[in-house]
Amino acid sequence: MIVNLPHNWRPRDYQMPAWKKLESGIKRALLIWHRRAGKDDVCLHWAATQTMQRVGNYWHMLPEYGQARKSVWDAVNPSTGTRRIDEAFPLALRKRTRNTDMFIEFVNGSTWQLVGSDSYNSLVGSPPIGVTASEWALANPSAWAYLRPILRENGGWALFITTPRGNNHVRRMLDGAKGDKKWFTQILSVQDTKLLSPSESEQEKNEYIREYGQDDGLSLFAQEWECSFDVAIAGTYYARLFKQLEKDKQLTSVPYDPATPVHTAWDLGIADSTVIYFWQTVGREIHIIDRLADSGQPLTHYINEIKAKPYTYGQHFLPHDAKARELQTGKSRVDALEAHNITPEVLPATSVADGIHSVRQMLPRCWIDNKKCVQGIDALVQYRRNWDDKNKHYKDKPLHDWTSHDADAIRIMAMSLNLVGATQTDPIIEDYGTADAYTGY
Numbered sequence: 001m002i003v004n005l006p007h008n009w010r011p012r013d014y015q016m017p018a019w020k021k022l023e024s025g026i027k028r029a030l031l032i033w034h035r036r037a038g039k040d041d042v043c044l045h046w047a048a049t050q051t052m053q054r055v056g057n058y059w060h061m062l063p064e065y066g067q068a069r070k071s072v073w074d075a076v077n078p079s080t081g082t083r084r085i086d087e088a089f090p091l092a093l094r095k096r097t098r099n100t101d102m103f104i105e106f107v108n109g110s111t112w113q114l115v116g117s118d119s120y121n122s123l124v125g126s127p128p129i130g131v132t133a134s135e136w137a138l139a140n141p142s143a144w145a146y147l148r149p150i151l152r153e154n155g156g157w158a159l160f161i162t163t164p165r166g167n168n169h170v171r172r173m174l175d176g177a178k179g180d181k182k183w184f185t186q187i188l189s190v191q192d193t194k195l196l197s198p199s200e201s202e203q204e205k206n207e208y209i210r211e212y213g214q215d216d217g218l219s220l221f222a223q224e225w226e227c228s229f230d231v232a233i234a235g236t237y238y239a240r241l242f243k244q245l246e247k248d249k250q251l252t253s254v255p256y257d258p259a260t261p262v263h264t265a266w267d268l269g270i271a272d273s274t275v276i277y278f279w280q281t282v283g284r285e286i287h288i289i290d291r292l293a294d295s296g297q298p299l300t301h302y303i304n305e306i307k308a309k310p311y312t313y314g315q316h317f318l319p320h321d322a323k324a325r326e327l328q329t330g331k332s333r334v335d336a337l338e339a340h341n342i343t344p345e346v347l348p349a350t351s352v353a354d355g356i357h358s359v360r361q362m363l364p365r366c367w368i369d370n371k372k373c374v375q376g377i378d379a380l381v382q383y384r385r386n387w388d389d390k391n392k393h394y395k396d397k398p399l400h401d402w403t404s405h406d407a408d409a410i411r412i413m414a415m416s417l418n419l420v421g422a423t424q425t426d427p428i429i430e431d432y433g434t435a436d437a438y439t440g441y
Contacts, residue, residue, distance in 0.1 A: 005052060006045035007090050014193045015042050021184040022046055027157040029184040030136075030177055032164060035224040037193055039161035040072060043132040044088035046159070051110035052093070056129035056156075058112045063139040064401060065116030071134070073102045073114055117143040118402055122296060129156035137165035138382075140402035141375055142293070164229040166239065168378045171229055190225045201225065211392055235384040235394055237356055237407075241363045242381050251377065254287050254369040256280075261314030262289070263420055264306070265413035266344075267405045268322055268333060269295065274302060275409040277376070278311065281420060288368040288413075291376045293405070299333055303340045316342055317416040319408070320349040347415055352398065355411035362414040379406035 011019040015038060018031055033039050040060075047058050062068045075084050085104070089112065095105045102114035117139040127150045133139060144158075151158055162170055177183035190196050196204060204225065209217030212234065222228040233239050245251050256262070260280045267275045274297070278290035292305055306313075318334065323346055325332045337344050368377060383403040385394040398404065 003090050003092050005049045007048065007087065009041075009045050009087065011042060012038060012193075014188060018042065018184060018186060019046070022157075022159075026182070026184045027151075027155075028177070028180075028182055029158075029186075030160045030170075030173055031186055031188075032162060032170070032174065032227050033186070033188040034190045034193065034195070034227055035163060037188055037195065040075075040132075040134055041084065041088070043134070043159050043161060044072075044084060047112055047130060047132060048088045048093075050130050050157070051089075051106050051112060052108060054129065055109045056111075056154075057126050058110065058130040059115050059128045060112070060132045060134065061115050061117050061120065061139070061143065063116065063135050064118050065114075067135075068102055068114035068116060073099075120146055127154070129154050130158075131156070132159045132161065134161050136160040136162040137168060137170045138162075138401070141169040141378065142295075142402075163224050164227055165223070166231075166233045166381060167229055168382065169375075187227050189227045196225070233382065233384065235387060235399075236381065237383050237385070237398070238359065238363060239381045241360065242377065245363065245366065245368065250367045251370040252367065253371065254289050254367050256289050256311060257282060257287070258312065262311040263314045263413075263416070264316045265409050265416060266316070266318045266322075267408035267412065268299075268318065269405065273402070273405040275376070275405040276302065276306070277373075277409050277413055278309070279413060281417075284365060286362065286366045286417075288366055288373055290369065291373045291406075293375065299336050300340075303337065303342065306342070307340075315416075315420060316344045317412050317419070318344045318346050319412055320346055322346050345416070345419065347412060350415060352411070353396075355415060356398075358414035358417075359407075359410055362417065376406045376410075379403040380410060383407040 018029060019042065022029065031039055031042075043060065047060065051058055060068075060072060062071055073083075073085060076082065077084055077087060080087065089104055089106075093106050095107050097104050104112045106112075117133065120140075120143040128147070129151070131147055131151065133143065144160075147158065150156070160170075160173065164170060174185055174187075177185045190201055205218070205221045208221045211217065212220055215232065216234040219231040220234055222231040223233075242251070257280055260282060262278050262280055265277045265279070267273075273293060273295040276292040277288055278292070280287045280289060290309070290311075292302065294301065316337070318337075322333045322344065325335075334344055334346060370377065379402065383406070384399055386397055386399040387393075388395050398407065
């Protein structure tokens with residue numbers, strides 16, 4: 001049976017420039033297209049053509065693995081009533097389909113799989129030669145740092161598709177790719193594609209306002225349909241404070257002062273990510289000079305990294321669960337640190353709300369190194385409330401995603417200030433609005 005690819009599909013007119021660039025051999029593309037512009041469809045059909053041209057493994061990566069089934073694997077094209085993966089990857093080309101891990105093997109030996117950027121470095125098997133990073137603005141940017149050398153070595157391709165979420169790693173990627181002949185970049189708003197008429201666009205905006213409120217609704221419409229980088233990120237905790245830090249030039253180069261001890265604040269993970277912030281107090285100022293982050297590494301990895309840095313250390317602050325003892329060894333991570341001559345101070349358990357309040361008090365006093373801590377800044381700016389789509393309001397608890405590790409570490413830091421002689425006499429910040437604006441740094 002002869003199957004033509006792409007199968008029963010052709011790019012829309014506004015998608016054609018990107019498709020032609022891919023056909024011409026471009027291997028890096030950043031497509032900042034509005035909602036419902038067909039970003040995933042283009043990438044699914046492109047991946048289908050590539051699986052038949054070069055045998056290898058291909059990934060379609062969502063910010064979190066748990067999103068992949070609903071967003072792509074089970075998603076149905078409302079126009080045809082057919083699953084999108086079945087439209088892109090005809091059954092005649094498949095050898096087997098595993099529903100449990102959203103995996104397809106083709107008759108020629110190629111494979112395609114849905115993965116999460118929250119677990120990109122834990123997947124077994126051969127590395128990919130083609131990757132689509134969907135909703136890239138919400139994904140952990142460390143995934144690209146991990147995949148980039150792999151794709152460079154094997155000559156693979158990477159497509160990044162997203163709407164904006166403030167001036168984060170997507171904006172830096174866009175700025176860096178402009179003028180690079182090895183990249184294709186494109187921003188398409190609804191005004192560019194004409195997918196909605198003016199009256200439909202106005203109706204969509206009004207529905208956003210009814211669902212999310214005036215401020216968040218307008219911001220989300222501008223973000224999702226007009227591809228604006230400069231609007232408030234809905235539901236964030238710290239973005240407004242970071243905008244002020246940027247305005248006051250407190251996101252800058254922050255050198256290490258050898259006359260002052262360096263303290264650390266930890267969020268400890270095992271299979272999960274671990275984040276450590278390095279900071280000094282200089283009078284009333286708090287200097288965040290460095291950040292260490294990794295995942296899937298043993299505690300000794302972080303101990304060695306800390307000892308390799310040229311800092312004179314003061315105190316090391318850990319969350320309360322660092323005292324928990326493993327059943328197999330009978331030892332805690334506090335015990336492991338003390339065995340390497342690092343004496344940690346374990347903070348008592350406190351509510352997340354109290355910790356967030358302490359961070360809000362602390363941030364105006366902070367000077368943060370904008371190179372060593374750049375991914376941490378991204379994470380803290382995007383750390384946000386969890387939206388309850390059923391009841392149409394924000395939940396009391398934050399959304400748990402890749403930003404949570406930095407947020408937990410910075411909370412440990414904020415809660416430990418009084419333990420190193422700092423005073424917290426700044427006025428309490430009462431504005432707990434749900435949409436903070438952030439325009440870059």
